[in-house]
Amino acid sequence: MRVLVIGGDGYCGWATALYLSNRGHDVAILDSLVRRHWDAQLQVNTLTPIAPIQQRLQRWHDLTGKTIDLFIGDICDYSFLINSLQQFKPDAIVHFGEQRSAPFSMIDREHAVLTQSNNVIGNLNILYAIKEELPDCHLVKLGTMGEYGTPNIDIEEGYITIEHNGRKDTLPYPKQPGSFYHLSKVHDSHNIQFACKVWGLRATDLNQGIVYGVLTEETGMDELLINRLDYDGVFGTALNRFCIQAAIGHPLTVYGAGGQTRGLLDIRDTVRCIEIAVNNPAEAGEFRVFNQFTELFSIADLAHKVKEAGAAIGLKVEINSIDNPRVELEEHYFNAKNTKLIDLGLQPHYLSDSLLDSLLNFATKYKGRVDANEILPKVKWK
Numbered sequence: 180m181r182v183l184v185i186g187g188d189g190y191c192g193w194a195t196a197l198y199l200s201n202r203g204h205d206v207a208i209l210d211s212l213v214r215r216h217w218d219a220q221l222q223v224n225t226l227t228p229i230a231p232i233q234q235r236l237q238r239w240h241d242l243t244g245k246t247i248d249l250f251i252g253d254i255c256d257y258s259f260l261i262n263s264l265q266q267f268k269p270d271a272i273v274h275f276g277e278q279r280s281a282p283f284s285m286i287d288r289e290h291a292v293l294t295q296s297n298n299v300i301g302n303l304n305i306l307y308a309i310k311e312e313l314p315d316c317h318l319v320k321l322g323t324m325g326e327y328g329t330p331n332i333d334i335e336e337g338y339i340t341i342e343h344n345g346r347k348d349t350l351p352y353p354k355q356p357g358s359f360y361h362l363s364k365v366h367d368s369h370n371i372q373f374a375c376k377v378w379g380l381r382a383t384d385l386n387q388g389i390v391y392g393v394l395t396e397e398t399g400m401d402e403l404l405i406n407r408l409d410y411d412g413v414f415g416t417a418l419n420r421f422c423i424q425a426a427i428g429h430p431l432t433v434y435g436a437g438g439q440t441r442g443l444l445d446i447r448d449t450v451r452c453i454e455i456a457v458n459n460p461a462e463a464g465e466f467r468v469f470n471q472f473t474e475l476f477s478i479a480d481l482a483h484k485v486k487e488a489g490a491a492i493g494l495k496v497e498i499n500s501i502d503n504p505r506v507e508l509e510e511h512y513f514n515a516k517n518t519k520l521i522d523l524g525l526q527p528h529y530l531s532d533s534l535l536d537s538l539l540n541f542a543t544k545y546k547g548r549v550d551a552n553e554i555l556p557k558v559k560w561k
C-alpha cells in the first residue's frame with residue numbers, strides 16, 4: 180500500500196515509517212519539523228542524537244535500497260497538504276503530526292492555543308483533503324487513552340451501550356480529558372466521526388497508551404537511524420523518563436501518591452498496531468476506535484520496576500514522591516478494554532526485565548547528554 184506518515188520525523192512516526200517501509204509498503208513522510216523547533220525554543224533535547232531527516236532517509240536507502248519520499252511542510256497549510264496528497268496519492272494516511280505534550284499545552288494561553296489550533300485545524304484539513312482528493316483513503320489517526328480520563332466504570336473501545344429511561348442506544352464513550360492537549364484529541368475524534376458520518380470517509384482512531392522503549396528492528400540498524408527519546412519535564416513520558424533518571428542517579432519523580440493507572444505499550448507494538456490498522460481498513464462511513472495499549476500499570480508500579488531492574492545492573496535507584504503539578508486523581512479505578520487489535524493479530528511485547536535492562540543500558544550509554552535541570556516538572560496545571 181501507499182502510506183503517508185504525517186509526523187514521520189517524531190518518536191512514533193519515525194519508527195512506524197521505517198517499519199512499514201521494511202514490510203514492503205510504499206511510504207512517504209510528511210512533517211513540518213516543528214517538534215525540533217519546539218525543543219529548541221524550550222531548550223530541551225532528546226537523549227539521543229537524532230540526525231537531520233534527509234540524512235536519516237539517505238541512510239535508510241543506503242542500507243535497504245528502499246526509498247521513503249519526504250514532504251516538509253505544515254498540515255495547517257491546506258494548499259501544501261493538497262499538493263502533497265496529489266503527488267503521493269496514499270491509500271492510507273497515518274496521522275501522528277500533532278503537538279503531543281500535556282504539560283506543553285498547559286504552559287500558558289499561547290501554548291494552549293498553539294496546541295489546539297495546530298492539532299484541530301491540521302486534522303480538519305486532513306479530513307477535507309481526503310474528502311476532496313482521495314475519498315477512499317483510510318485515515319489512521321493517533322488519539323490517546325487520556326481522552327477517556329479516569330471514569331469509575333470500565334472503559335470500552337470507543338462506544339458504550341446505555342439504557343436510559345427504558346430506551347437503549349450505543350453512543351460514543353464519554354470523554355473526560357485532563358489537559359488542553361488531551362482535549363484537542365477529543366475535538367479531533369468528534370470531527371473525524373462527523374466526517375465519516377456525513378461524507379462516508381473511513382477512519383480508525385487509535386487511542387494509544389503511553390509508549391515506552393526506543394529500539395525497533397529498523398531504528399536499531401544504525402546510529403543514523405536512531406529514534407528520539409525524550410526525558411525532560413515537558414515531552415518526557417513515564418517509564419522512558421524513569422529509566423533515564425535511574426541512569427543518571429536522579430531520584431525517580433513519582434507525582435503525588437503514584438496510584439495514577441495508565442495503559443502502556445512497547446514501541447515495537449505501536450508500529451505493529453499501525454500496520455494492523457492499515458492492512459485492515461475501516462469500511463466507508465465507519466469511524467472505528469481501538470484502544471491501543473497492552474498493559475495497565477500505576478506510576479508507582481513503574482517506578483518500582485525500574486528500581487528493581489536498576490539494582491540488577493548495579494544502579495542505586497531512589498524513588499521520590501514529588502508535589503503533583505497536574506490536577507488529577509492519584510488513586511482511582513481504571514479498567515480499560517483492549518481486545519480489538521489483539522483480535523486482529525497483535526501479539527504484545529509485555530514489559531519485561533530484559534526490556535527494562537536494555538532501556539537502562541541505552542540510557543546509560545547516552546547519559547552524558549542529559550541536562551539534569553530539565554528533569555523536574557516546571558509546568559503546573561494551576
Ligand SMILES: NC(=O)c1ccc[n+]([C@@H]2O[C@H](COP(=O)([O-])OP(=O)(O)OC[C@H]3O[C@@H](n4cnc5c(N)ncnc54)[C@H](O)[C@@H]3O)[C@@H](O)[C@H]2O)c1
Binds near residue numbers: 254
Ligand atoms: N509518545 C507517546 O507516548 C504517545 C502516547 C499516546 C499518543 N501519542 C500520539 O502519537 C502521535 C505521535 O506522538 P510522538 O510521541 O511521536 O510525538 P513527536 O512530537 O515525537 O512527533 C510528532 C511529529 O509531528 C510533527 N508535527 C506536529 N505538528 C505538525 C504539523 N502541523 N504539520 C506537520 N507535522 C507536524 C512534529 O514535527 C513531530 O515530528 C501524537 O499524535 C501523540 O498524541 C503518543
